[in-house]
Amino acid sequence: MTDIPSLLYTDVEDDLRATLRGLLADRCPWSDVLARVDTDEPYDESLWKSVAEDLGLAGLLIPESLGGAGATAREAAVTLEELARAVAPIPYYPSAILATTALTASPASEARDNALPALAAGTAIATLTIPATTAPGAEFPASITGSLDANGQLHLTGAATTVLAADRADLLVVPVLIDGEPHLALVDATAPGLTRTRATTLDATRPVGTITLDGVPATAIADPTQAPAALAHALVTGAALLASEQLGVAERSLEETVTYLKTRHQFGRPIGSYQALRHRAADLWADIAAARATARYAAAALAEGSDDAPIAASLAQAYCSDVAVHAAEECVQMHGGIGFTWEHPAHLYLKRAMSLSLLQGTPTHHRAALGGLVNLPSA
Amino acid sequence: MPQNSGATGVTAEEIRTRVRELAAAHDPATTDHVEFLGHRFDAGLAWVHFPVGCGGLGAPRALQQVAEQELAAAGAKPANVYRNPIGLGMGAPTVAVHGTEEQRSRLLRPLWTGEEVWCQLFSEPGAGSDLAGLATRAVRDGDDWIVNGQKVWTSFAHKARWAMLLARTDPDLPKHQGLTYFFLDMSLPGVEVRPLRQATGQAEFNEVFLTDVRIPDSMRADEVGKGWTVSNTTLMNERVAIGGGASPREGGVISPVAALWRSRPEVRTPALHDQVMKAWVEAEVARLANARIGQQLAAGKPGPEGSAAKISFARINQETTRLWLELSGEDGLTYDDWTMRRVDLGGSDGGRSAGYYYLRAKGNSIEGGTTEILRGVIADRVLELPREPRTDTKLPWKEIPR
Numbered sequence A: 001m002t003d004i005p006s007l008l009y010t011d012v013e014d015d016l017r018a019t020l021r022g023l024l025a026d027r028c029p030w031s032d033v034l035a036r037v038d039t040d041e042p043y044d045e046s047l048w049k050s051v052a053e054d055l056g057l058a059g060l061l062i063p064e065s066l067g068g069a070g071a072t073a074r075e076a077a078v079t080l081e082e083l084a085r086a087v088a089p090i091p092y093y094p095s096a097i098l099a100t101t102a103l104t105a106s107p108a109s110e111a112r113d114n115a116l117p118a119l120a121a122g123t124a125i126a127t128l129t130i131p132a133t134t135a136p137g138a139e140f141p142a143s144i145t146g147s148l149d150a151n152g153q154l155h156l157t158g159a160a161t162t163v164l165a166a167d168r169a170d171l172l173v174v175p176v177l178i179d180g181e182p183h184l185a186l187v188d189a190t191a192p193g194l195t196r197t198r199a200t201t202l203d204a205t206r207p208v209g210t211i212t213l214d215g216v217p218a219t220a221i222a223d224p225t226q227a228p229a230a231l232a233h234a235l236v237t238g239a240a241l242l243a244s245e246q247l248g249v250a251e252r253s254l255e256e257t258v259t260y261l262k263t264r265h266q267f268g269r270p271i272g273s274y275q276a277l278r279h280r281a282a283d284l285w286a287d288i289a290a291a292r293a294t295a296r297y298a299a300a301a302l303a304e305g306s307d308d309a310p311i312a313a314s315l316a317q318a319y320c321s322d323v324a325v326h327a328a329e330e331c332v333q334m335h336g337g338i339g340f341t342w343e344h345p346a347h348l349y350l351k352r353a354m355s356l357s358l359l360q361g362t363p364t365h366h367r368a369a370l371g372g373l374v375n376l377p378s379a
Numbered sequence B: 001m002p003q004n005s006g007a008t009g010v011t012a013e014e015i016r017t018r019v020r021e022l023a024a025a026h027d028p029a030t031t032d033h034v035e036f037l038g039h040r041f042d043a044g045l046a047w048v049h050f051p052v053g054c055g056g057l058g059a060p061r062a063l064q065q066v067a068e069q070e071l072a073a074a075g076a077k078p079a080n081v082y083r084n085p086i087g088l089g090m091g092a093p094t095v096a097v098h099g100t101e102e103q104r105s106r107l108l109r110p111l112w113t114g115e116e117v118w119c120q121l122f123s124e125p126g127a128g129s130d131l132a133g134l135a136t137r138a139v140r141d142g143d144d145w146i147v148n149g150q151k152v153w154t155s156f157a158h159k160a161r162w163a164m165l166l167a168r169t170d171p172d173l174p175k176h177q178g179l180t181y182f183f184l185d186m187s188l189p190g191v192e193v194r195p196l197r198q199a200t201g202q203a204e205f206n207e208v209f210l211t212d213v214r215i216p217d218s219m220r221a222d223e224v225g226k227g228w229t230v231s232n233t234t235l236m237n238e239r240v241a242i243g244g245g246a247s248p249r250e251g252g253v254i255s256p257v258a259a260l261w262r263s264r265p266e267v268r269t270p271a272l273h274d275q276v277m278k279a280w281v282e283a284e285v286a287r288l289a290n291a292r293i294g295q296q297l298a299a300g301k302p303g304p305e306g307s308a309a310k311i312s313f314a315r316i317n318q319e320t321t322r323l324w325l326e327l328s329g330e331d332g333l334t335y336d337d338w339t340m341r342r343v344d345l346g347g348s349d350g351g352r353s354a355g356y357y358y359l360r361a362k363g364n365s366i367e368g369g370t371t372e373i374l375r376g377v378i379a380d381r382v383l384e385l386p387r388e389p390r391t392d393t394k395l396p397w398k399e400i401p402r
């Protein structure tokens, strides 16, 4: 273990946050997010265009040589904090984080190097076809297999459930077994033989669905010497950076709560003057301060390419998941009846926080996994 | 904290040069440690962010690290904070911010070297959380103040030459306004220290009786009636001192728990594994949170997170030592030694049985402001929530029901 890297925000990160927060305040108020839940269009396409194309944030983790910004996980983390604060209904995490890092960790190839610039520009959206609950360290998925036809063309068959943005992605990065060996393949989502469904999700701002492949043509992009490490990299990156989403939701929940505690009166006093509520708000603030340090450490460990990244990622998930859920639950409770209504945003934060805690491994899973990583073996 | 940051434009290179000159003039390998600490103070390398003449250089706080690294490289023994924990953590910043020239030059050097230990005479039997309600009286008499009262829970009073004393100088004013702060010489006549045994069996703290103690007015800190302001400087530093400080991974009380888990496979169950990992996660998260507080401080942007760190430090110590006892099985039923002893300085409570640490940790959520009081501090000062209604702040102190 070397020195702890900087856990503060740089000026560049602060500027990025300010720009994005301004955009989201203008274009993504919670009332719009809520209204969309009752429509058949879960994604805000115009917001995606602004975030990806105008601000260039879809390509943060893509090298400049492939059309990206060549930034690090630290900037991506700040982006996720802000998007989560606004419960923004855009597929940033599956495309710009999961699929992108699976691709950047795969070797250069024509298919990969055509895909990445499109992802960087935001003109294409990608996803990683694994269940969204898959944790780092999971066994290589075996639900999709591939075989070569007489012309040497690869075809994929099988299915993956609860894939993030399954119904929206233009490109799929698919972990696949070919002759029992792990590979990654790239699939055009409009290819023949591919069907997809959208589930009704707990967090309606973050749809998942099933992708079924029946002999779908594909291009292999990582072989058995490369694919497991590329997938592992994507999962560690995903888990580490979700902590920043959790931080964002927790902060927003507490801010809404504190505002309400100052204005709502009962028994002739603002409810924020009752110690039972003041102390719970103070505890949340303390937990969020700790979550911030932990999420920052996970992002910094990734940015530095540190060996400690898998530990940092599981640590961040083990801690920040619960903080976010707790903050969102307290937000509902301290709002009383209004906090339980559809017309109030508290349930948006609650659903985002709870579903976040299930993505890429639950806190309990990550604690168990950490035991293996830090030599504290289970029973 | 005085922070003439960069006013003198001190650079890292100058600090390195100063350390090299210090080590050349007084070889750390052969010079007596306390004597070396004195020379280090004179060279402005005790706290580089303190003003010149106060053991500092008026340098940015971030440069302290440079001094520490260079001193270690020169072979100097690290300066153990437990030689004078209350003096170094709280006394020094209070003297530096509120002391007169004369007080600074009399008090800071021996405080730093540990030749003169400090204690904190704040709490009283009737005033703990409600510190501003205290009753110890100081009455002006010519160039002196005559002090009468009783203090309690005073850690290391039995070792102390100096005390931070908060006393009431005007009972007709509301509670916060009638207080004045003094630097008390504990060797003055009328100061009596009696050990107070605590749950662990030993006595870290004491009762201190003050009977007609004559304190010269030259040892008053800041103005008459400014005691509350001065004591807030002390308390803010106390919370940082108790909660803060960078440590290595698995430093602190998680260390024996992790060691026990690794060395004794027979105690392992799946349910206990989750508890051990929860404790490990809490410890590592707190370590990172403390590191972030340190980085904010070094960058000259101190935040209010110190109070949060003190709350979690107490909780983690308590939960982890409880788990330690549970993992200890039969050993958990034994205790090494209940003999009444007065605790020594130097932080030498290593190697005791788990029960000792379990019991000692109970004090962590009481000393330096209880967890409940700290939550109130965060609610008031950070979240700016509406205050609880109070009946005691505007009345003259002497009219408050007790």
Ligand SMILES: Cc1cc2nc3c(=O)[nH]c(=O)nc-3n(C[C@H](O)[C@H](O)[C@H](O)COP(=O)(O)OP(=O)(O)OC[C@H]3O[C@@H](n4cnc5c(N)ncnc54)[C@H](O)[C@@H]3O)c2cc1C
Binding pocket: B119, B120, B121, B122, B123, B124, B125, B126, B127, B128, B129, B130, B152, B153, B154, B155, B156, B205, B363, B364, B366, B367, B368, B369, B370, B371, B372, B373
């Ligand atoms: C190990 C140890 C070392 C110490 N060292 C020193 C020292 O060196 N110098 C010194 O001056 N003091 C020292 N103290 C004293 C310490 O600062 C006080 O014990 C502490 O501030 C609490 O005061 P109290 O004991 O009077 O408890 P009380 O203030 O009577 O508190 C009793 C309980 O009521 C709660 N409570 C009180 N007011 C409120 C409120 N407004 N809202 C909600 N809950 C409230 C408290 O949190 C606590 O749980 C030490 C204490 C310990 C345990």
